[in-house]
Amino acid sequence: MTQPFRLTALVSASPLLPPAQAGAYLDLATWARLASTLERGRFDALILADHQSTPSSEGGAPVPRLDPFMLVTAMAHVTRHLGFAVTASTALEIPAVLARRLSTLDHLTDGRIGWSIVAGHADTEAEARGQGSGLARAADYDRADEFLHVAYRLWQDSWEDGSVVRDRASGVFADATKVHSISHHGAHFDLETVHLTEPSPQRTPLLLHAGASPEGRRFAARHAEAVLVAGDSPVDVATQVRDIRTQAPSFGRAPQDISALAILASLPANASPARVADHLEGWIEDADVDGFALALPPDALADFAGHVVPELLRRRLLGADDTELALRTRFGGTARLKQSHTGSRAVA
Numbered sequence: 001m002t003q004p005f006r007l008t009a010l011v012s013a014s015p016l017l018p019p020a021q022a023g024a025y026l027d028l029a030t031w032a033r034l035a036s037t038l039e040r041g042r043f044d045a046l047i048l049a050d051h052q053s054t055p056s057s058e059g060g061a062p063v064p065r066l067d068p069f070m071l072v073t074a075m076a077h078v079t080r081h082l083g084f085a086v087t088a089s090t091a092l093e094i095p096a097v098l099a100r101r102l103s104t105l106d107h108l109t110d111g112r113i114g115w116s117i118v119a120g121h122a123d124t125e126a127e128a129r130g131q132g133s134g135l136a137r138a139a140d141y142d143r144a145d146e147f148l149h150v151a152y153r154l155w156q157d158s159w160e161d162g163s164v165v166r167d168r169a170s171g172v173f174a175d176a177t178k179v180h181s182i183s184h185h186g187a188h189f190d191l192e193t194v195h196l197t198e199p200s201p202q203r204t205p206l207l208l209h210a211g212a213s214p215e216g217r218r219f220a221a222r223h224a225e226a227v228l229v230a231g232d233s234p235v236d237v238a239t240q241v242r243d244i245r246t247q248a249p250s251f252g253r254a255p256q257d258i259s260a261l262a263i264l265a266s267l268p269a270n271a272s273p274a275r276v277a278d279h280l281e282g283w284i285e286d287a288d289v290d291g292f293a294l295a296l297p298p299d300a301l302a303d304f305a306g307h308v309v310p311e312l313l314r315r316r317l318l319g320a321d322d323t324e325l326a327l328r329t330r331f332g333g334t335a336r337l338k339q340s341h342t343g344s345r346a347v348a
């Protein structure tokens with residue numbers, strides 16, 4: 001029998017809604033409502049896609065588009081266990097700055113944060129940020145590896161467990177002997193700093209990745225705890241998932257340490273809940289995935305939550321578990337990174 005699967009939604013903070021409501025994405029209530037709907041619908045997480053590009057002859061995503069980080073606290077405030085994975089690019093961000101933003105959200109959500117890692121960028125993104133000439137064009141996985149290394153050291157090594165004492169009597173907040181400055185002098189980043197935020201429930205957020213090139217899959221095998229895989233057919237997705245999982249042992253990880261999510265941008269049209277559930281069950285069996293990222297508009301996600309999810313629960317394809325635990329626990333781990341994960345073993 002098919003095991004319960006992971007269920008996520010993949011949404012952009014852009015005018016996705018039907019034209020009559022095209023401005024609704026600017027209203028905080030829209031996002032709060034979407035989060036509540038997904039939580040009621042037993043979704044494990046909302047993945048917020050993002051691009052900082054403008055359209056050009058070479059592609060690039062349409063504008064306008066909000067900063068997805070800004071939406072999360074309001075959505076977390078009206079939910080208790082829905083996770084939020086925010087997209088950010090290692091080509092465009094600064095490690096210590098991004099690490100602090102993610103730690104901040106992980107605190108404010110009680111450990112419900114993931115990072116959807118993008119290693120590349122469009123030309124127009126670099127230009128928009130004033131980094132036009134300095135960045136490689138293709139996804140730069142050397143830079144991404146180094147970025148992750150720095151971020152792991154900030155999240156995992158800067159503040160030891162037990163470093164925060166909050167002793168009112170003596171006025172001591174933290175034991176300075178247990179808070180360490182991270183010193184890194186590499187090809188892409190050169191920094192010396194203490195992590196600016198005390199350790200959050202997960203320390204390192206749940207790590208997601210969606211790169212599809214051979215380098216991208218290798219990066220996923222090393223770092224990702226969940227991968228988003230797009231493909232024309234379950235067989236196509238299965239091939240990609242197998243490639244990623246079989247590389248995991250070379251990074252000291254088990255193949256099943258990586259949860260695979262098939263991206264579905266459509267579901268059978270005009271179908272009854274039973275047919276959609278059959279469709280999903282077929283994908284789980286044929287594509288070797290652990291769940292789905294439904295890239296559907298908010299109204300379709302609400303329909304799915306209202307009609308298909310009850311059928312999935314009846315078939316025991318979704319876990320009935322709605323406890324308030326860290327996001328990582330929904331993807332097969334405990335709150336913290338596994339000891340075998342490269343981020344737990346980062347050294348100077």
Ligand SMILES: Cc1cc2nc3c(=O)[nH]c(=O)nc-3n(C[C@H](O)[C@H](O)[C@H](O)COP(=O)(O)O)c2cc1C
Binds near residue numbers: 048049050052119263
């Ligand atoms: C399903 C999927 C979702 C993605 N979402 C985003 C996104 O939200 N923002 C972004 O900048 N890139 C996104 N990407 C691009 C990838 O993260 C990656 O940068 C790109 O595929 C280039 O890497 P690659 O050469 O390894 O494929 C997505 C890719 C896939 C396959």
